[in-house]
Amino acid sequence: MLFNSNEFLVFFGFFLVCYWLVRHSLALRNCLVVVASYVFYCWWDYRFGALLLFTSLTDFFLGRLIAASPSVQRRKFLLFLSVTCNLTLLGFFKYFDFFAQSLEALLASCGFRMSRFVLDVTLPVGISFYTFQSMSYIIDVYRRQIPATRNVIDFLAFVSFFPQLVAGPIERASHLLPQFAQTLRITRENIERGLWLMIWGMFQKVVLADNLAPLAELAFDHAQPSLPVLALGSIAFGLRILCDFGGYSDIARGVASVLGFTLMINFNAPYTARSLKEFWGRWHISLSTWIRDYLYIPLGGNRRGEWRTGLNLLVVMLLAGLWHGAAINFVLWGLWHGAGLLGYHVWSRLRPADRPLPKAFAWALTMAFVFGGWVLFRIQSAEGLFNATLSLGRLDLPVWWKTYVLSLTVLAAPVVIMQFRQGLLNQADSFAVISRRWRVALNGLMLLAIAAWWSQEPATFIYFQF
Amino acid sequence: MQSHRYELNRRDLVRLILPVMGVWAIAAGCLHAAAWLKWLPAEPTTLYADETVLRHQARARKTPHPAEIVIVGDSTCHAAVDAAALSAQLPGRTPVINLALVIGIDVTMYARIAADFAVTNPGQVRWVVLLVTPSRLAQRGDTFLWDQFFDDSHPEAKPAPAIAEISGGKLFRERLASQVLPQPLRGKGAAMFGFTPELDRFMTLHDGSVMDFGEMSAQTFPVPAEFPVGPDFAEACRDFRAHLPPGVKLAVGMTPSPARASGPQTQRAYRECLERLDDLLRPDALLTNLPVTLPTPGFSPSAHMNAAGQQQFTAALARELARLP
Numbered sequence: 142m143l144f145n146s147n148e149f150l151v152f153f154g155f156f157l158v159c160y161w162l163v164r165h166s167l168a169l170r171n172c173l174v175v176v177a178s179y180v181f182y183c184w185w186d187y188r189f190g191a192l193l194l195f196t197s198l199t200d201f202f203l204g205r206l207i208a209a210s211p212s213v214q215r216r217k218f219l220l221f222l223s224v225t226c227n228l229t230l231l232g233f234f235k236y237f238d239f240f241a242q243s244l245e246a247l248l249a250s251c252g253f254r255m256s257r258f259v260l261d262v263t264l265p266v267g268i269s270f271y272t273f274q275s276m277s278y279i280i281d282v283y284r285r286q287i288p289a290t291r292n293v294i295d296f297l298a299f300v301s302f303f304p305q306l307v308a309g310p311i312e313r314a315s316h317l318l319p320q321f322a323q324t325l326r327i328t329r330e331n332i333e334r335g336l337w338l339m340i341w342g343m344f345q346k347v348v349l350a351d352n353l354a355p356l357a358e359l360a361f362d363h364a365q366p367s368l369p370v371l372a373l374g375s376i377a378f379g380l381r382i383l384c385d386f387g388g389y390s391d392i393a394r395g396v397a398s399v400l401g402f403t404l405m406i407n408f409n410a411p412y413t414a415r416s417l418k419e420f421w422g423r424w425h426i427s428l429s430t431w432i433r434d435y436l437y438i439p440l441g442g443n444r445r446g447e448w449r450t451g452l453n454l455l456v457v458m459l460l461a462g463l464w465h466g467a468a469i470n471f472v473l474w475g476l477w478h479g480a481g482l483l484g485y486h487v488w489s490r491l492r493p494a495d496r497p498l499p500k501a502f503a504w505a506l507t508m509a510f511v512f513g514g515w516v517l518f519r520i521q522s523a524e525g526l527f528n529a530t531l532s533l534g535r536l537d538l539p540v541w542w543k544t545y546v547l548s549l550t551v552l553a554a555p556v557v558i559m560q561f562r563q564g565l566l567n568q569a570d571s572f573a574v575i576s577r578r579w580r581v582a583l584n585g586l587m588l589l590a591i592a593a594w595w596s597q598e599p600a601t602f603i604y605f606q607f
Numbered sequence: 608m609q610s611h612r613y614e615l616n617r618r619d620l621v622r623l624i625l626p627v628m629g630v631w632a633i634a635a636g637c638l639h640a641a642a643w644l645k646w647l648p649a650e651p652t653t654l655y656a657d658e659t660v661l662r663h664q665a666r667a668r669k670t671p672h673p674a675e676i677v678i679v680g681d682s683t684c685h686a687a688v689d690a691a692a693l694s695a696q697l698p699g700r701t702p703v704i705n706l707a708l709v710i711g712i713d714v715t716m717y718a719r720i721a722a723d724f725a726v727t728n729p730g731q732v733r734w735v736v737l738l739v740t741p742s743r744l745a746q747r748g749d750t751f752l753w754d755q756f757f758d759d760s761h762p763e764a765k766p767a768p769a770i771a772e773i774s775g776g777k778l779f780r781e782r783l784a785s786q787v788l789p790q791p792l793r794g795k796g797a798a799m800f801g802f803t804p805e806l807d808r809f810m811t812l813h814d815g816s817v818m819d820f821g822e823m824s825a826q827t828f829p830v831p832a833e834f835p836v837g838p839d840f841a842e843a844c845r846d847f848r849a850h851l852p853p854g855v856k857l858a859v860g861m862t863p864s865p866a867r868a869s870g871p872q873t874q875r876a877y878r879e880c881l882e883r884l885d886d887l888l889r890p891d892a893l894l895t896n897l898p899v900t901l902p903t904p905g906f907s908p909s910a911h912m913n914a915a916g917q918q919q920f921t922a923a924l925a926r927e928l929a930r931l932p
Contacts (some may be wrong), residue, residue: 163610170610325611329619336623352788359791359801401611541801544789548802551787585630593776593784 142184144392145347145599152181153396160400171294171321178301182266189265192230197300199226200275201293204282208289220283224276231272234264239467267307269464269607273431275300278314280435287315295321304396308389308604310407310427317404325401334572337580338395341571344587345388345556346602347594353381353552354600356545361519366532373545375512378519380553383411385603386425391571406569412511412557413564415503417481420511428464432457443486450486455479465518465607470526474517481510635775638783647782656792657709659803660685660817663810664706668723674704674814676734676928677724679717682709683862684738686911687920690814696925705815707738714739714843718850725852734931735851736858736924737888740910741834741880819911822904823865834880836887844887858931859884860894863920865910867903874899894927 142149156177163169183190203223210216278299281287290296299318305311360374390407397404407427414420421429437457443450455476462475498506520526539545562574575583641647660682676697678688685707694703706720717737725732771777789802799820800806810817851857861881864873877899885893898920905916912920 160611161613164613165609167608167610324609327611327613327615329615329623332615332620332623336627340627355791355793358793359797539798539801541805544802544804545791548788548791581626582630584627586634588627588631589634589775589779590784591776592771592774593780595771595776 142181143599143601144389144396145343145595147597148184152177157399167322167324168294171292171298174298174303174321175294175301178298178303178306181303182301182306185266186263192265192268193271193301194297196227196230196272196275197297198293199223200279200300201290201296204279204289204296205291207279207282216283220279223279227272227276227279231268234268236463236467264606266605270309270311271300271306273311273428273464274314277311277431277435278318281314287318290314290318290322292322302397302402304393304400304402305390305404308386308393308602308607309425310390310393310405311431312404312427317402320402327399327401331398331401333577333580335395335397335399337572337575337584338391338398340395340584340587340591342388342391342393342395343591345384345391347596347599348587348590349552349556350381350384350388351594351596351600352548353377353384356548356552357381357519359545361525366528367535367537367539368533369536369538369542371516371529371532372512373542373549375515375519376553377549379412379512379515380549380556382515382518382603383408384556389602389604409569410560410563412508412560413504414507414511415500416507417478417485417510420507421478421482428461432461436460447487447490451483454482454486458482468521469523470517470519470521473526474514477514477517481514631774635773638775638778642778642782647778648786650781650785656803656806659806660709660810663807664708664720664815667704667811667815668706668720669727671728672704672724672814673702673731674724674728675701675731676703676736677721677732678703678705678707678736678738678815679721680707680738680862681740682707683740683911685709685815686817686819686907686913687738687862687917688816688924689818689917689921690816692918692921693925693928694814696922696929698929703814705813707815714840715846715850718847721855722850722852725855732852732855734856734858734891734928736860736894736928737847737890738860738862738894738924739884740862741877742864816917818917819907819909819913821907821913823868823906823908823910834876836880836883841887844884847888856891856931857888858892858894858928859888859890860897860924860927862912863898863901865903865906866900869900892931894924896923896927898923 142152156173159173159177160170163173179190179193182193200223203219207216207219207223210219278287278296282289290299295318298321299312299314302312302317357374357378360370360377387408394404394406405427407425409423409426411420411424414423437453440453440456441449442453456479458479459472459475461478462471462473465471465474497503516529517526520529559571559574563569563571566574568574572580638647674690676693678684678690678693685705688705688707690703690705694700697703704724706724708716708720718735721732721735771780789804791797791802792800792806799818800809806817848857859881861877861884864877881893881895884890901912901916901919905912905919907913907916
């Protein structure tokens with residue numbers, strides 16, 4: 142079920158009524174959340190509900206066993222079992238075909254012919270998100286950072302919580318799980334924040350992202366590539382992906398807020414970053430912190446010398462790229478950012494501490510790198526990458542460039558203004574940077590714009606495919 | 608254990624929601640009032656390629672133009688004839704306008720658009736040239752698109768969701784936002800035109816003609832062995848002459864098929880179809896020497912002509928029209 146669909150409006154309205162009815166019973170509330178979340182998820186394909194249930198129950202019971210086990214060896218083995226189980230499912234659904242195709246191509250290049258064994262596996266929506274969320278629980282239990290929950294319904298609700306189930310934020314058990322065990326307060330501010338986040342998120346998706354999509358498509362899929370066209374296309378795509386994914390995260394946080402829950406902030410004005418390191422502290426925060434805590438630091442982080450730090454950066458960013466999908470463009474995008482972070486790390490060691498780069502220059506350099514990376518992210522074929530590389534030497538402008546720039550400027554304006562206001566006030570939460578009076582006016586006007594572009598056949602969110 | 612506590616009352620809820628809805632209602636009211644007072648700018652040519660073509664031709668039929676020859680027909684005709692190049696190749700550089708429409712429109716609409724142009728430019732039009740693709744004559748035409756774009760009494764015939772209509776969303780999108788948010792095109796044409804306003808400008812500069820892009824592969828659009836004429840098309844053809852103003856002559860021809868996709872029967876089927884059109888339309892001139900087929904590289908993937916095909920067909924049409932009195 143998509144947030145930007147009529148079905149969701151009906152579903153959420155009905156859910157709110159039920160939610161009010163069960164306000165006196167915590168157990169009933171959590172049961173309601175689980176049932177509603179499975180209905181929400183199974184709307185696409187009921188079979189994948191079983192997969193979600195299997196992942197959840199496996200980690201619940203293994204978590205209980207890990208917590209109860211006094212032996213380190215046994216706990217390690219159980220953790221290994223859980224991680225293997227999660228990664229096998231994720232690997233099968235997400236990467237099997239990619240590796241099968243790659244192996245076929247490799248063998249063919251060596252002169253071996255083999256029968257086709259690509260399975261054309263359908264990717265369950267949101268599998269990367271809930272798998273990582275469930276894995277974070279089991280790792281935290283193993284590390285004794287959190288106790289294993291005894292309540293299976295709480296755990297099912299934690300893994301399947303419908304506002305953030307299919308595209309994050311990837312919540313940590315230490316943050317979200319306790320909320321299912323406590324009485325929640327729904328205050329005036331909860332509703333006010335929830336309304337703002339839902340409307341602003343929906344505006345970003347329905348009005349901005351869905352209108353930026355054909356602009357990006359025009360530059361990448363239809364036009365003759367030249368450097369200016371690629372630059373315009375990467376700006377359109379970079380803004381689109383922010384509005385699409387950031388919009389989803391905002392709607393998720395808004396829905397949760399109306400229910401009394403708090404979800405983590407996933408985007409903190411990423412396009413105001415003045416270094417690549419800062420960018421990754423602001424972009425898809427739930428994934429970047431997950432990778433930091435469960436991959437980068439266990440690999441040694443920056444504590445094992447310069448060479449090892451560099452290698453760790455490359456490895457974790459390669460894996461972050463692969464997390465998005467099994468395709469060469471995601472591998473290259475991950476390596477691009479890995480190399481960028483490595484370069485930044487080296488440079489920050491070498492530069493004189495008293496002579497930092499001018500702020501505007503640092504920002505422009507960072508954005509050039511980030512938006513250059515979006516070209517790799519967006520172009521999905523080797524042929525497209527080859528053409529893009531050739532186009533770097535061409536500077537010709539298409540006849541339509543002025544119209545393109547006008548459209549891009551109009552669509553970028555709301556999100557750029559919001560980002561820079563957040564950056565200026567150093568506020569991660571968009572709710573906090575707008576006064577109540579302005580919020581009311583903007584909410585009303587954004588509803589008008591959403592109604593204008595509301596579609597009976599809503600466009601899906603980009604990150605659903607991951 | 609209690610699940611959750613609502614620490615706000617109904618009045619708080621109303622105070623949160625009502626002002627937002629109020630702003631929305633005021634904005635919607637202002638938009639409806641501005642539309643009623645005719646203060647909002649007209650809807651530009653923004654939405655889709657076909658819509659842009661239809662809007663352009665609807666406007667062109669009511670615009671002064673020196674054309675003495677009016678080309679009408681379906682989208683194959685629209686892309687097959689470069690009106691400006693045709694004019695340059697005719698004796699005395701006779702002015703030409705291409706008012707062809709898109710497929711799916713009832714054939715009498717082709718006559719009506721020519722008639723409207725003749726009324727706007729009185730005493731000027733000498734020939735109406737109807738060019739149709741033979742493989743689509745079995746299909747039923749529709750008047751819906753005419754109602755939508757050409758009938759002045761139904762300027763807002765497009766259906767829109769009720770919420771978009773009442774909430775002012777439709778007015779906001781089509782009359783305000785569309786001024787600065789033109790629709791990017793898709794397909795090969797996007798590389799050339801980019802957006803619908805550029806397509807519109809191209810048509811104005813080229814006397815109504817368009818151009819399609821890319822090259823057809825041999826597998827697409829196999830040409831049928833027969834070109835049947837459907838009963839609806841036949842009936843509409845009989846009314847065709849009645850819609851043309853008196854004194855305007857009618858010439859009828861057909862657009863060619865891709866050579867690689869054509870079979871041995873194509874020549875015969877083409878001639879038979881042309882004879883059938885002659886029976887139905889009773890034209891003043893039948894364009895019998897137009898090419899039946901042209902080399903496949905002259906066609907786009909959508910079976911329209913691309914730049915190469917357009918050049919060849921326009922030259923062939925110029926030779927045919929040069930023979931007319």
